[in-house]
Amino acid sequence: MKLTDLAKEGIEIRRQVPLSKYTFTKTGGPAEFLAFPQNETELKKLVVTTYNNKIPLTIIGNASNLIIRDGGISGLVIILTNMNQIKVQKTKVIAQAGATIVDTAFTAAGSCLSGLEFAAGIPGSVGGAVFMNAGAYGGETCNTIENVKVLTRSGEIKNYSRKDMKFSYRHSLVQETGDIVLEATFALKNDVKSRILADMNYLNALRKYKQPLEYPSCGSVFKRPAGHYVGPMIIQAGLQGKQIGGAQDSTKHAGFIVNKGNATATDYLDLIHLIQKRIKSQFGLDLHTEVRIIGKPKD
Numbered sequence: 001m002k003l004t005d006l007a008k009e010g011i012e013i014r015r016q017v018p019l020s021k022y023t024f025t026k027t028g029g030p031a032e033f034l035a036f037p038q039n040e041t042e043l044k045k046l047v048v049t050t051y052n053n054k055i056p057l058t059i060i061g062n063a064s065n066l067i068i069r070d071g072g073i074s075g076l077v078i079i080l081t082n083m084n085q086i087k088v089q090k091t092k093v094i095a096q097a098g099a100t101i102v103d104t105a106f107t108a109a110g111s112c113l114s115g116l117e118f119a120a121g122i123p124g125s126v127g128g129a130v131f132m133n134a135g136a137y138g139g140e141t142c143n144t145i146e147n148v149k150v151l152t153r154s155g156e157i158k159n160y161s162r163k164d165m166k167f168s169y170r171h172s173l174v175q176e177t178g179d180i181v182l183e184a185t186f187a188l189k190n191d192v193k194s195r196i197l198a199d200m201n202y203l204n205a206l207r208k209y210k211q212p213l214e215y216p217s218c219g220s221v222f223k224r225p226a227g228h229y230v231g232p233m234i235i236q237a238g239l240q241g242k243q244i245g246g247a248q249d250s251t252k253h254a255g256f257i258v259n260k261g262n263a264t265a266t267d268y269l270d271l272i273h274l275i276q277k278r279i280k281s282q283f284g285l286d287l288h289t290e291v292r293i294i295g296k297p298k299d
Contacts, residue, residue, distance in 0.1 A: 001049050003033060003076065011035060011042050019072065019295075022079060023063040024123065026216040027265040029072025029295060031058075036082050040151070040182060043078065047180065048155040050076050057153065058294065059180050061125030062100060065132060065219050070265045071296030080127055083182075088113070091188050092146065097127030097181040101134065101141075104186070109200060114191035115144040120200035121207040123219070127181035131174055132290075133167045137203050142167035146187040150179035157182075170223055170290055212250040215258035218291045221272060222255060225285050231255040233285075237278045244271045266298065 007013050013035045019028035033055075037043040050057040056075025060066065063079070080098035087094045088111045095104040101124055105116035118139025122129065129141045130148055145167070148160045158179065166173040174181060207213070222230045234240055234254040241251045246263030249271060250256040257271055276287045 001045075002053060003046075003049060003055070006045055006049060009045070011037070011045065013076075019060075019063075019068045019077070022060070023066055023068055023218075024216055025067060025218050025263070025265070025268060026259050027070070027263055027268060028068030029070045029265070029298060031072060031077035032074050033076040035076060035078050037078060037080070038082050040083070043080070043083065043180070043182075044151060044155055046076065046078060047151060047153060051153050051155065059127075061097065061128035061131075062123060064123040064125075065128060065134075065291050067218055067265050067268050067291055067293045069269070069293070069295035070298035073295045080125065091190060093186045093188060094183055095126045095186070096183045097125060097130075099126045100124070101126055101129045105200065108186070108188055109193060109196040112190055112193045112196070113188035114196050115188040116186060117196060117199040117203065121204045126184050130165075130181050130184050131172055132170050132292075133172050134170075137206070140167070142172075144186045144188060145184060147185040148174075149182045149184070150174060150177075151182055152177075152179050210253055212252040212256050212258050215250070215260065216263075217250070217256050217258045218268075220255050221257050221289060221291050222275075222287045223290045225287070228283075228285065230287065233279055233283055234275060237275075237282050239275055239278055242271065242274070244274070247271045249275065265295075269293065 013033050016030045017034040018030050020026050058073050058077045060079045083096045083098035085096045086099050086107045093108045101119045101122050105119040108116045118137050134141050145162045150158050231254040240254040242249045245267030246261050247267035248260045250258050279287050
C-alpha cells in the first residue's frame with residue numbers, strides 16, 4: 001500500500017504545505033506530504049505505510065518547542081492535533097497525544113485533581129510533553145505519569161510505565177526508540193478545585209509577566225547548564241536584544257528568541273549559533289538547545 005492508496009481510503013494527505021502555518025515561531029519550510037490523522041486507526045495506517053515503503057516520517061505535536069529549517073521536511077509529516085481526547089477516571093487523567101497539556105491540566109483541575117498545575121501555561125501537546133519531559137516552575141511531566149501508550153514505527157502498540165520511560169531532564173525513552181506517543185495516563189491527587197485553579201492562575205500570571213508572549217517564539221531555547229542560568233549569561237555577554245533578520249533575543253526574557261516580523265528559521269539558527277559561540281568564549285560553557293531543530297536547510 002502506498003500513500004496515494006490511503007488518500008483513496010479517505011485519509012487526507014496534502015502536498016507541499018508550508019509548515020510555518022503550524023509552528024509557534026511562524027517559520028519553517030514545506031512538508032513534502034502532510035496528514036492530520038483523526039484516530040489511532042488512521043495513524044497506524046499512515047505509519048505502517050511509511051515504514052513498509054521506506055518513506056521518511058516526522059511526527060509533530062503542537063509545534064511549540066520546534067524549529068523547522070527553511071528547506072522543509074522530506075517524506076510524510078504527521079501532525080497529531082486532531083487526536084485530542086481527554087478522559088477522567090477517578091484520580092487519573094488519560095489524554096491523547098494531540099491534546100494540549102494546558103487543556104489536560106485544566107480538565108484535571110475541573111475534576112478536583114492536583115499534580116498538573118505546573119503545566120497550566122506550557123503551550124505544547126501531551127505527546128510533546130512526554131517526549132521532552134516538559135517542565136516549568138519546579139514541576140515535570142514525569143512526576144505524574146503512570147503509563148504511556150505508544151505506536152512503534154512498524155505498527156506495534158506498546159505500553160510503558162514511568163520507570164520504563166527513562167525520564168530525565170528534557171529526555172525520555174521515546175527520543176531513543178522513535179516510538180510515537182498515542183496517549184498518556186496521569187496519576188493525580190484529589191484536592192480543592194479553587195486551590196488548584198489559584199495555583200494555575202498564579203503561574204500563568206507569572207509567565208505573562210516574565211515571558212515575551214506577545215511575539216511568536218519557540219519558548220525557552222536552551223537547556224539550563226548545571227549551576228547556571230542561561231538568561232543572565234546572555235545578558236552579561238551583551239546579546240540581549242541582538243537581532244538577526246527578523247529573529248531577536250527577547251528584551252523581556254533573554255532565554256527566548258522571538259519573531260519580530262518575517263523571521264526565517266535560518267535567522268533563528270544564526271542567532272542561536274552566535275549565542276552559543278559567545279557563551280562558550282566568555283564562560284567556557286556549551287549551551288545545548290532545548291528546542292528541537294529538524295528539517296533541511298534551504299537550497
